[in-house]
Amino acid sequence: MAKRRNADVESDEADKKRVTKEGFRKALSIFRFVRPYRVQYIIGFVFLILSAGTTMSFGLLIGQITSVIQGKSAYTLNQVTLFFVGVLVAQAIFSFFRIYFFSQVSERAMADVRRATYSKIITLPIPFFEQRRVGELTSRISADVSQLQDVLTLTVAELFRQVATLVIGTAIIFYVSWKLTLFMLGTFPVIIIAAIFFGKFIRKLSKRAQDYLAEANVVVEETLQSVNIVKAFTNERLEIHRYGSALQRVVSTALHAAKYRGVFVSFIIFALFGGIIGVVWYGGSLVLHNEMPFSDLLTFIVYTTFIGGSVAGMGDLYAQLQKTVGSSERILEILGEASEVNADDELPLFVPVQGNIQFDDIKFSYPARPDIPVLKGVSLDVAAGRKIALVGQSGAGKSTLVQLLMRYYNLSGGRISIDGRDLNTFNITELRKNIAVVPQEVILFGGTIMENIQYGRLGASEADVREAARKANALNFIESFPDGFKTIVGERGVKLSGGQRQRIAIARAILKDPAILVLDEATSSLDAESEQLVQSALDELMQNRTTIIIAHRLATIRKVDRIYVLREGQIAESGTHDELALLEDGVYANLVRLQFEPIS
Numbered sequence: 001m002a003k004r005r006n007a008d009v010e011s012d013e014a015d016k017k018r019v020t021k022e023g024f025r026k027a028l029s030i031f032r033f034v035r036p037y038r039v040q041y042i043i044g045f046v047f048l049i050l051s052a053g054t055t056m057s058f059g060l061l062i063g064q065i066t067s068v069i070q071g072k073s074a075y076t077l078n079q080v081t082l083f084f085v086g087v088l089v090a091q092a093i094f095s096f097f098r099i100y101f102f103s104q105v106s107e108r109a110m111a112d113v114r115r116a117t118y119s120k121i122i123t124l125p126i127p128f129f130e131q132r133r134v135g136e137l138t139s140r141i142s143a144d145v146s147q148l149q150d151v152l153t154l155t156v157a158e159l160f161r162q163v164a165t166l167v168i169g170t171a172i173i174f175y176v177s178w179k180l181t182l183f184m185l186g187t188f189p190v191i192i193i194a195a196i197f198f199g200k201f202i203r204k205l206s207k208r209a210q211d212y213l214a215e216a217n218v219v220v221e222e223t224l225q226s227v228n229i230v231k232a233f234t235n236e237r238l239e240i241h242r243y244g245s246a247l248q249r250v251v252s253t254a255l256h257a258a259k260y261r262g263v264f265v266s267f268i269i270f271a272l273f274g275g276i277i278g279v280v281w282y283g284g285s286l287v288l289h290n291e292m293p294f295s296d297l298l299t300f301i302v303y304t305t306f307i308g309g310s311v312a313g314m315g316d317l318y319a320q321l322q323k324t325v326g327s328s329e330r331i332l333e334i335l336g337e338a339s340e341v342n343a344d345d346e347l348p349l350f351v352p353v354q355g356n357i358q359f360d361d362i363k364f365s366y367p368a369r370p371d372i373p374v375l376k377g378v379s380l381d382v383a384a385g386r387k388i389a390l391v392g393q394s395g396a397g398k399s400t401l402v403q404l405l406m407r408y409y410n411l412s413g414g415r416i417s418i419d420g421r422d423l424n425t426f427n428i429t430e431l432r433k434n435i436a437v438v439p440q441e442v443i444l445f446g447g448t449i450m451e452n453i454q455y456g457r458l459g460a461s462e463a464d465v466r467e468a469a470r471k472a473n474a475l476n477f478i479e480s481f482p483d484g485f486k487t488i489v490g491e492r493g494v495k496l497s498g499g500q501r502q503r504i505a506i507a508r509a510i511l512k513d514p515a516i517l518v519l520d521e522a523t524s525s526l527d528a529e530s531e532q533l534v535q536s537a538l539d540e541l542m543q544n545r546t547t548i549i550i551a552h553r554l555a556t557i558r559k560v561d562r563i564y565v566l567r568e569g570q571i572a573e574s575g576t577h578d579e580l581a582l583l584e585d586g587v588y589a590n591l592v593r594l595q596f597e598p599i600s
């Protein structure tokens, strides 16, 4: 038993190592987003080297000034000071260009990462969205990309500068006094061992804090998105509390990490300054014994502080890089998912279908709940131009059938075909262009009414949009707004009524003009006048189209060619309204009775 556990622990360890290595490899591959801007990157780097070089020369200049003061230099104080000022000006100019070019690279590259991530997310299949929360996905695009931003340019540049400072600084002090350098380097191993030991530990803690922060943000996202539900249930306090405790977890984890970071940083500072005191002591005795001029000692001390600073900074940079590995892993994970459509591909040639639909022994379970069969062998045919209705109790599988027609999910069994062609042989864009959906709950995007109708066919002319709106019985109310088609709707605009929104959705569908139409009937009923306007708009829309109606109110489907009654994932009955209504003890007959019988 103990042996087994040991083996487990070992394989865990191996996993960790592999993941970190893999992580670094992946993090590096995110650099492909920097590649298009490599010219600016290289220019930025040149300025970085120049500005690092000028900073490095300060130590030498301080040594020079000391020699001048001691009267041991060939130059005058003014000459050296003037040179000093010149170096300072150069340093300022170099720094400006360094920041300017690096920002160009980082801003542009990050916009590219965001664009790539967004176009990947939006083209992913529906099941992907069922496994993630919206908050989590938005934080990929905002927080994780921001984390990358600094690292791709500044941190890498900074790391380079620190390493350069370390190498050049050490070379200079070695040149100034090798004895003192060896003495100084003696203090290094302690710092390095501490950095490795603590660094690992602190990283783990910071990552946990970051995860908790993402969780807290999910609370904000979700509640703000559905703020009216929160208010309707007067659950503001509950949500404040939920957010508060999520934040509390962030704070306590971050503080826990801060404690160790504090210990780490103060230890490093202590060790560094301890080293400097040692150097001053040893260097002072070398000066006293005339083995080294005083100006060299000053130069030496200045470079030692540079080197110390870069070593201390490197720990932080390393932690920063570690965080980035996590972020880039998460982004690359999304970028690596398989899209259902490729946003960069050319749109396939649109081939209109006639609209013969065939569902053949469809079996289906949702990927999120694979053990629960939702459809258990459903077969139905709709000839082109015919209208059918799906009825059945809530949860019977009506919407599921339509989602499968849209190919939002893969079938577990059976076959769907359009005009005799298997659905899977269609390009997904081509398929969906042939289907219009008028959904139960119409969501309008922020923008004008014109844009919202054009969503049905991008680039449609204003005249076409007008005509579609007229056919959808929407022209009157649109023109009653002072701004007409330019009226802004959506979150920040005019709120439209349910019936008005439905007519906009109908206009969208008319503009799209597909052979197949799916009507997901609104469950909430409209007032009589609105109902009549919507109904006549729908009649117009349904003309000459294969139509599948997901019916909730049976009154609206009397005229359809065939009604299918779904029960527990199977077709229980099918026929016209008149046939089904007469079936004694039939499911449909019972539903009709329930809906139309006056409540006594």
Ligand SMILES: Nc1ncnc2c1ncn2[C@@H]1O[C@H](COP(=O)(O)OP(=O)(O)OP(=O)(O)O)[C@@H](O)[C@H]1O
Pocket: 130, 366, 367, 368, 369, 374, 392, 393, 394, 395, 396, 397, 398, 399, 400, 401
């Ligand atoms: N995305 C999903 N993941 C997992 N299960 C789902 C999903 N969507 C629906 N279901 C389940 O599948 C079953 C059929 O749902 P469906 O939405 O097709 O029913 P419906 O007949 O359209 O109901 P309603 O009339 O209420 O819209 C239900 O039991 C539902 O819980």
